[in-house]
Amino acid sequence: xxxxxxxxxxxxxxxxxxxxxxxxxxxxxxxxxxxxxxxxxxxxxxxxxxxxxxxxxxxxxxxxxxxxxxxxxxxxxxxxxxxxxxxxxxxxxxxxxxxxxxxxxxxxxxxxxxxxxxxxxxxxxxxxxxxxxxxxxxxxxxxxxxxxxxxxxxxxxxxxxxxxxxxxxxxxxxxxxxxxxxxxxxxxxxxxxxxxxxxxxxxxxxxxxxxxxxxxxxxxxxxxxxxxxxxxxxxxxxxxxxxxxxxxxxxxxxxxxxxxxxxxxxxxxxxxxxxxxxxxxxxxxxxxxxxxxxxxxxxxxx
Numbered sequence: 001x002x003x004x005x006x007x008x009x010x011x012x013x014x015x016x017x018x019x020x021x022x023x024x025x026x027x028x029x030x031x032x033x034x035x036x037x038x039x040x041x042x043x044x045x046x047x048x049x050x051x052x053x054x055x056x057x058x059x060x061x062x063x064x065x066x067x068x069x070x071x072x073x074x075x076x077x078x079x080x081x082x083x084x085x086x087x088x089x090x091x092x093x094x095x096x097x098x099x100x101x102x103x104x105x106x107x108x109x110x111x112x113x114x115x116x117x118x119x120x121x122x123x124x125x126x127x128x129x130x131x132x133x134x135x136x137x138x139x140x141x142x143x144x145x146x147x148x149x150x151x152x153x154x155x156x157x158x159x160x161x162x163x164x165x166x167x168x169x170x171x172x173x174x175x176x177x178x179x180x181x182x183x184x185x186x187x188x189x190x191x192x193x194x195x196x197x198x199x200x201x202x203x204x205x206x207x208x209x210x211x212x213x214x215x216x217x218x219x220x221x222x223x224x225x226x227x228x229x230x231x232x233x234x235x236x237x238x239x240x241x242x243x244x245x246x247x248x249x250x251x252x253x254x255x256x257x258x259x260x261x262x263x264x265x266x267x268x269x270x271x272x273x274x275x276x277x278x279x280x281x282x283x284x285x286x287x288x289x290x291x292x293x294x295x296x297x298x299x300x301x302x
Contacts, residue, residue: 104133108144115147120154127151140175142168146185149192158196165189173210186214190221190289199223200292222247223289226266226281232296238273243294248285256280258293272298 002009003017016023111126131144149164169185172178186209193199206218229242243250243266250266251259256278266281277298283291 104130107133108141111144111151112147115151115154118154120151123147123151124155140171142172142181142185145171146188149188153192153196158198161192161196162189162198162201165192179211179213182211183214183217186218190218190287194289197290197292199289200225202289221285221287221289223283223285223291225292226250226283226294228279228281228294228296230298232279232298234299234301235272236301238271238300239298240269240271241279241298242269243281245283245291248283248289248291250281250283252279252281254279258282273300275300275302 003020003022005022006017006020008017008019010017107126107130111123111130114120114123114126127144127148131148134140134144145164145168149161149168152158152161152164165185165188169182169189172181172185186205189205190202193201193205202218202221202223206215206222209215209218224246226243226245229244230239243252251261251263252266252270253259253263254270254277257263257280259280259282261284270279272279279294279296279298281294
């Protein structure tokens with residue numbers, strides 16, 4: 001470093017010139033980067049390097065951990081959503097249950113399906129409710145009564161079955177008077193009377209039918225309980241019995257079993273020679289209708 005006044009070489013660290021005595025001002029080494037930093041200007045190359053450095057620093061930083069409060073909040077929100085969904089499903093199930101409970105078509109369809117599967121006990125509530133739902137309609141449907149009759153017959157409620165058929169016939173005759181449907185209803189009644197052993201009512205059903213054409217057709221279903229030439233009781237000696245039936249053929253047994261079309265057919269007088277004989281007889285007509293049973297006990301004195 002030299003003196004700015006006399007250009008004399010100065011010793012390092014000198015504050016005054018040894019020749020002219022001039023004070024020496026020490027100027028630090030010039031660095032152009034300092035001007036750029038002070039002035040707020042950073043070269044593009046350095047800026048890129050800086051950004052890359054900051055980017056690496058950011059990548060190096062570990063991700064922030066989720067606080068337990070954030071986890072609890074998300075869990076609570078999920079549970080709330082599940083609760084809302086559950087309530088909605090319960091509401092919809094209740095809504096459709098009420099709709100089905102008051103739906104005539106649903107109740108009838110369910111009752112018919114169960115009846116056809118011979119689940120008679122299960123079918124009855126549906127058929128009864130279907131009947132109640134449209135009982136006061138001007139154009140009442142007779143199907144609930146028809147299937148109620150089948151269900152009652154299936155559980156052995158014979159009288160209720162016939163009452164349902166009578167109501168169905170009356171309803172159809174009063175509201176619509178469709179001859180074909182009426183014929184079907186009467187024939188269904190004949191079947192139920194036969195299945196439930198109530199063929200003794202056939203004569204009164206025919207008599208009370210207001211339609212002449214139907215009465216003539218139903219007359220083919222007539223069948224009556226057989227009668228016998230001798231009353232039951234105790235007799236002194238062996239005897240012969242004669243059986244009579246106005247409609248159909250007579251079939252009988254002498255051992256107490258119920259006669260069928262496979263049993264002995266009556267063609268001539270029956271000889272009674274045993275100490276005790278139990279006679280059971282029925283009449284079966286061409287339509288397969290089976291009369292009520294005739295049951296008589298005969299005894300012979302020893």
